[in-house]
Amino acid sequence: MTLRETLFLLAHHPSGRPRIPNFVLEAGLGAAALMELRHLGILEVTGDGHVAARRTAPSGDPLLDRLLHQLTTGPSRRPHELLPACGEDVKQSVMAGLAAHGHCRLDPAGHVVAVDLAGHRDDARRAIRDSVHGGVASDLGTLLWATELGGYVLGPAALITRLRLGRQSAADPLALAVRQAFPLPAGAFRINGSPGAN
Structure with a gap:
């Protein structure tokens, strides 16, 4: 399970009710995705506080590769400038993946109605x-x-x-x-x- 998936599950009650505000969850999920890129050696935060790609080879994770593309084609940005731009995309991707593997359940409108914390x-x-x-x-x-x-x-x-x-x-x-x-x-x-x- 990815870092972003674990964070998403821990941020919800078993009933699907969120433990934290949505804007905080989205910021956290965006940061989780950036941390995963950093862990892979693809991303770094430079001395002047900007996020930079150390290499452009795909990670194999579709979401992380979309994020990497944004980093390499857009203007240089600081972490707090990136999170609002990527948080919603990360959340939707995480929800879809967790639902597909039975770790959470969504209603027809796409709202979380149950999560499996499972330890x-x-x-x-x-x-x-x-x-x-x-x-x-x-x-x-x-x-x-x-x-x-x-x-x-x-x-x-x-x-x-x-x-x-x-x-x-x-x-x-x-x-x-x-x-x-x-x-x-x-x-x-x-x-x-x-x-x-x-």
């Missing part, structure tokens, strides 16, 4: 705790911090882990781009960590 929360919690205490936030942990889902996944008692996750994640420009979707200054989140959603 994803427990798996994510273990992976994030291991990475945080190892000193490096994972891409999934960083996304959960950025979208305010850290509290839901880690639980209300894991305050120290959530604070460490926030400090580690705040160094990631893609995570900070998601935070710019919130009405609060990013600096507040660096100090307070991620309270998350219940």
